[in-house]
Amino acid sequence: MSLVVNMASESDVSVQGHGVHTAYVELATALERRDDVSVVRGRYGERVDCGVYHLHTLGTRVWRKLLDPRAPTVVSAHVVPDSLVGSLRGARWWRPAARLYMRWFYRRADTVLAVSGTVARALESELGVDPDRIEVLYNTIDMAAYRTTTQDRIAARRELGFRDDAFVVLGVGQVQPRKRVDLVDRLAREHPEMTFVWVGGIPFKHLGADYGAMRSLMDDAPDNLVFTDMLPHPEVRRYLQAADVFCLPAEQENHPMCILEAAGVGLPVVARDIPEYDDTFGDDVLRCRDETFGEALVHLREDETAYRTWAERSRRIADRFDSAAAAERLVGIYRELVAARVARSEAGPHRRDGGGRSARRQRRPATLNR
Incomplete structure (x- = not known):
């Protein structure tokens, strides 16, 4: 049944x-x-x-x-x-x-x-x-929905207006202090040879943390940094398909969907080195501190072998999740x-625990196969 x-x-x-x-x-x-x-x-x-x-x-x-x-x-x-x-x-x-x-x-x-x-x-x-x-x-x-061929990538870049030779660094998420979008702004200014795109906006408007500062950051972004504001999910996927690298410098995350989506597309992932990733992504994402994000992006742009290695690590994430x-x-x-x-x-009648729900079974093993 x-x-x-x-x-x-x-x-x-x-x-x-x-x-x-x-x-x-x-x-x-x-x-x-x-x-x-x-x-x-x-x-x-x-x-x-x-x-x-x-x-x-x-x-x-x-x-x-x-x-x-x-x-x-x-x-x-x-x-x-x-x-x-x-x-x-x-x-x-x-x-x-x-x-x-x-x-x-x-x-x-x-x-x-x-x-x-x-x-x-x-x-x-x-x-x-x-x-x-x-x-x-x-x-x-559903990782199958994100698999991207070379033809998909070419079509997405053409649709979104990226040059064939552009090195596109993509971030996805709400524009808020926790995501450290200010670091993306700094990276864009330090690396004018790269194109940075942040897919997201401030959905809760004035309820968002530091709304004025975040709004100013979006309005005053350098020419090589684009904020798309909020987009329907199919359009987010097109940006992922068009990108070269995914970058998420957030200081606190639990298990972000955007990294899973980037891995499904096959993008190398550059993220902050935070303990939340220890039991999820581990060494399959390139984990950085403030001062090493730029170095990691340059490394991926200039070293094809390193790029392929980290793209393969992302495929391991895709297989796992x-x-x-x-x-x-x-x-x-x-x-x-x-x-x-x-x-x-x-x-028949049974004991209730202090929360009002029935006491239940022993805890099962906690993780998916890794």
């Missing part, structure tokens, strides 16, 4: 220009390809007749699903308190309140899916989530939750 899953991300009815929405769409689409799961998307502010709820956002529109005792709830933890600082205005001041809210929300779930080992540790140590309820399930994408494997494991998690609930129901 097909298992009905109500999967919801409030980005459906609000801002979509961020990685949480992409992660939600990719996972829902991967599940919809299977014949043993029926996915009901959205239906915000209401309960749904389903076997499992799977939530990707933490807003009030999904409260009725979170609190519905008729079906177990899975929550994907894309955001932890540290994700807010440098993203939204005044986050350092209201972070404690956000922490309390996240603690309440995540602890209500039967299973919390951490998108990286770093997130799993934050869930347990900072937010007090029972480790037996935490699973690490990395973000994934394809959505089909994640969907397979996720269905197993769903079915285990449903089976546990049926067993408890047949056993």
Whole structure:
């Protein structure tokens, strides 16, 4: 019998220009390809007749699903308190309140899916989530949709107006201090021989951190740095296909979808050396500090052997984080939750834990095959 899953991300009815929405769409689409799961998307502010709820956002529109005792709830933890600082205005001041809210929300779930080992540790140590309820399930994408041929690349560059000999360095994400777009601006000024493109804007407008400074940075960019503002996802893919290198200097990330997309295209990835990447990308991305990003880009531009080596490393990322494997494991998690609930129901009255949800099974192995 097909298992009905109500999967919801409030980005459906609000801002979509961020990685949480992409992660939600990719996972829902991967599940919809299977014949043993029926996915009901959205239906915000209401309960749904389903076997499992799977939530990707933490807003009030999904409260009725979170609190519905008729079906177990899975929550994907894309955001932890540290994700807010440098993203939204005044986050350092209201972070404690956000922490309390996240603690309440995540602890209500039967299973919390951490998108990286770093997130799993934050869930347990900072937010007090029972480790037996935490699973690490990395973000994934349909890598086949990003495979790029030479002809695809030529067509994309022609469509977007890049010269044949241009060395295009691409970044993707919201324009905010946490992403360190200021460093991209500096790199563009120091390397006029390269073309820099940042695909993204400020979707939350004046709610964004340092909105005025970020707006000025976009308006005063050098000639070899282009900000596209927010784009539909198919257009983002065209920029990836047209680029030579992907660069993400962000100071805090969990498991960014944009790196997965760049890897799917086959681009070498240059990223900041942060601990969040230790258990995800490891040495398959060229990890840098502020002072070494420029050196890394020059190295890739001038050394064809190095370029091919790092492109091959990206293909390893693509092999590791394809959505089909994640969907397979996720269905197993769903079915285990449903089976546990049926067993408890047949056993009669049972103990409830302090969060109001039923105590459940031992924690399973935490990672996809690597």
